[in-house]
Amino acid sequence: MPELPEVETVRCGLLALVRGRTIAGARIFAPRLRSPLPDLASLIGRRVLDIARRGKFLLWDCAGLILVSHLGMSGSWRVGASGRRHDHVELLFAEGLHLTYHDPRRFGSLMLCRKPDELPALAALGPEPFAAEAWDALRGAAQRRRCAIKALLMDQRVLAGIGNIYASEACFRAGIRPLQPARRLAERRLARLLEATRAVLAEAIAAGGSTIADYRAVNGLSGRFQHAFAVYDRAGQPCRVCGAAIRGRIVAGRSTYWCPRCQR
Numbered sequence: 001m002p003e004l005p006e007v008e009t010v011r012c013g014l015l016a017l018v019r020g021r022t023i024a025g026a027r028i029f030a031p032r033l034r035s036p037l038p039d040l041a042s043l044i045g046r047r048v049l050d051i052a053r054r055g056k057f058l059l060w061d062c063a064g065l066i067l068v069s070h071l072g073m074s075g076s077w078r079v080g081a082s083g084r085r086h087d088h089v090e091l092l093f094a095e096g097l098h099l100t101y102h103d104p105r106r107f108g109s110l111m112l113c114r115k116p117d118e119l120p121a122l123a124a125l126g127p128e129p130f131a132a133e134a135w136d137a138l139r140g141a142a143q144r145r146r147c148a149i150k151a152l153l154m155d156q157r158v159l160a161g162i163g164n165i166y167a168s169e170a171c172f173r174a175g176i177r178p179l180q181p182a183r184r185l186a187e188r189r190l191a192r193l194l195e196a197t198r199a200v201l202a203e204a205i206a207a208g209g210s211t212i213a214d215y216r217a218v219n220g221l222s223g224r225f226q227h228a229f230a231v232y233d234r235a236g237q238p239c240r241v242c243g244a245a246i247r248g249r250i251v252a253g254r255s256t257y258w259c260p261r262c263q264r
């Protein structure tokens with residue numbers, strides 16, 4: 001599932017292609033993703049001024065109207081006209097550029113709004129992990145909540161954009177067991193966790209994200225950060241720091257990985 005680094009990589013790829021270009025057409029092939037698709041005709045004739053990211057959402061600034069795109073589990077934007085199975089939407093730009101949204105598992109979404117806060121999904125998001133407000137948000141939530149620290153990191157209302165991969169990697173980097181109750185962590189360790197989270201996310205963005213199953217950048221290239229995973233998807237393999245076998249367990253339906261020696 002694309003997380004902050006993958007969505008950021010997609011954002012940069014899309015922006016390089018469409019910034020300043022006018023949307024000349026929009027075709028919908030399958031009317032339903034996670035929710036019904038909006039009528040995209042109102043985008044026609046509008047210029048894409050910018051594409052921003054909020055958590056795992058892409059916000060296309062189309063001169064007064066915002067196209068909000070969430071990639072869900074398997075969504076991708078690719079250059080080229082549609083024609084493949086699971087192509088849902090095609091945007092046609094002046095000068096003949098086609099962009100197609102493809103989503104086999106259909107957990108993604110496309111929405112239209114005039115202001116981001118109009119959409120409950122965006123209004124509910126916590127701060128970006130790199131924002132100055134992130135520390136207060138994380139510390140406040142950790143004091144209140146009984147849940148495991150990894151679950152807290154993945155809660156989009158606390159910090160936006162982090163999923164299972166980067167929460168697992170950040171916990172390793174900070175030396176914290178992912179199943180530790182958030183409330184029991186000393187403030188010093190929580191501060192180290194935010195620092196580790198930012199470092200892992202920044203490295204993953206620089207590597208173009210992680211490709212586990214089907215994530216690709218807009219140019220079709222895979223990410224490279226999966227080669228740098230310390231714990232994620234490495235159960236039974238030796239820890240890169242101490243050599244102990246990485247543990248893996250399913251907790252609340254999500255796979256969780258940690259090093260029994262490096263993480264306390």
Ligand SMILES: [Zn+2]
Binds near residue numbers: 241
């Ligand atoms: Zn270790």
